[in-house]
Amino acid sequence: AQSVTQLGSHVSVSEGALVLLRCNYSSxxxxxxxxxxxxxxxxxxxxxxxxxxxxxxxxxxxxxxxFKKSETSFHLTKPSAHMSDAAEYFCAVSxxxxxxxxxxxxxxxxxxxxx
Amino acid sequence: xxxIHQWPATxxxxxxxxxxxxxxxxxxxxxxxxxxxxxxGRGLQLLxxxxxxxxISSEVPQNLSASRPQDRQFILxxxxxxxxxxxxxxxxxxxxxxxxxxxxxxxxxTVT
Numbered sequence: 001a002q003s004v005t006q007l008g009s010h011v012s013v014s015e016g017a018l019v020l021l022r023c024n025y026s027s028x029x030x031x032x033x034x035x036x037x038x039x040x041x042x043x044x045x046x047x048x049x050x051x052x053x054x055x056x057x058x059x060x061x062x063x064x065x066x067f068k069k070s071e072t073s074f075h076l077t078k079p080s081a082h083m084s085d086a087a088e089y090f091c092a093v094s095x096x097x098x099x100x101x102x103x104x105x106x107x108x109x110x111x112x113x114x115x
Numbered sequence: 116x117x118x119i120h121q122w123p124a125t126x127x128x129x130x131x132x133x134x135x136x137x138x139x140x141x142x143x144x145x146x147x148x149x150x151x152x153x154x155x156g157r158g159l160q161l162l163x164x165x166x167x168x169x170x171i172s173s174e175v176p177q178n179l180s181a182s183r184p185q186d187r188q189f190i191l192x193x194x195x196x197x198x199x200x201x202x203x204x205x206x207x208x209x210x211x212x213x214x215x216x217x218x219x220x221x222x223x224x225t226v227t
Contacts, residue, residue, distance in 0.1 A: 009156075032214045043205055043218035044159075051214060090159065094214045101147075101214045102174075107158040 002027040002093050006106035014114050019063075019078040021109050023091035026072060032094035033074040034103065035065055039087045047089075050074065061085070086113045117142035121206050121219040129227055134179075134193040136222050138206030141187065146208040148189040149216060150181055153203040165189060166211075201226045 007022040025031055032051045036044040048059025055067040065076045074091060088110045092103040118141045128134060140146050150162040161174045163181035171181050178197060182190045189206055203223050207216040 034215055036218075041203075041221070041223065043220045044207075046215055046217065049215050101209065101216075102149075102161060102164060103216055105159040107156070 002031070002095055002104050004091050004093050004104055004106035006089075006091050006109050008109055009107065010110045010112060012112040012114065013081045015083055016080050019076070019081045019085065019111065021076040021089050021091075021111065023065075023074045023076065023106060024072055025074060025091070025093045027093055027095075032101075033065075033067060034092040034094070035059065035063070035074075035076050036090045036092065036105075037061075037087050038090065038108075044090060047076070081111075081113050083113050083115065086111055117208075117217065119206060119208055119217060119219040121204075121222050123222060124220065125223045125225075127225045127227060128196050130198055131195050134191070134196050134200070134224070136191040136204055136206075136224075138189040138191075138219055139187055140208045143187070143208070143210065145186060146210060148183065149207040149209075150189065150191050151205040151207065153205060153221075154201075159205070163191070196226045198226050200224065 003026045005024045034049045035047040037047050038044045047063050048057045050057045050067045058064045063078045065074050067074050088108045090108045091106040094101045120139050148165045151159045153159050165171050165183045168183050180192050203221050205221045206219040209216045
């Protein structure tokens with residue numbers, strides 16, 4: 001079985017400060033990992049993904065994440081927060097079977113950005 | 116490019132009434148399709164997925180059902196809604212050869 005743990009249901013930062021959202025996973029097979037962002041009353045938008053290859057993955061809106069197998073982590077970072085980054089962020093791990101994949105999501109972290 | 120639509124955007128229904136939510140995908144063929152429910156503070160729960168017309172797999176036993184009458188159409192239904200069915204329902208799709216899923220705008224369902 002696979003699972004995702006996101007540490008902190010809420011994270012508060014000041015505009016311009018570093019953003020760090022934590023995600024740890026458990027998986028019995030090499031994982032595929034994702035970060036999604038959700039703005040109020042909207043669907044989820046894919047920020048970035050790790051499948052194979054380079055462990056530092058760059059995504060949209062200046063976000064990046066690093067896959068660390070030894071730590072079973074996939075933390076999301078952004079050097080400088082903008083007010084527009086305020087949203088809920090979800091980490092997910094993929095379980096792949098022949099022909100389809102299902103995603104297991106963490107419970108989400110709400111990012112609050114203050115001026 | 117591919118787009119995914121859901122309707123209605125919002126819905127208020129009394130307990131015991133039926134439900135039908137629709138999801139359609141444009142710009143691709145033979146997608147995998149998924150229904151999720153998002154309840155406050157509980158993350159996303161996978162309800163159903165489909166790998167083809169008429170092929171539905173259920174992840175959670177409940178009073179909801181899903182159907183896929185056409186290749187790019189996915190419908191979520193209930194004969195009698197419960198208060199606990201309230202939530203934000205999201206449809207998603209992906210290609211057979213990819214892992215990431217793409218989400219629709221969602222339907223906010225309130226059961227009163």
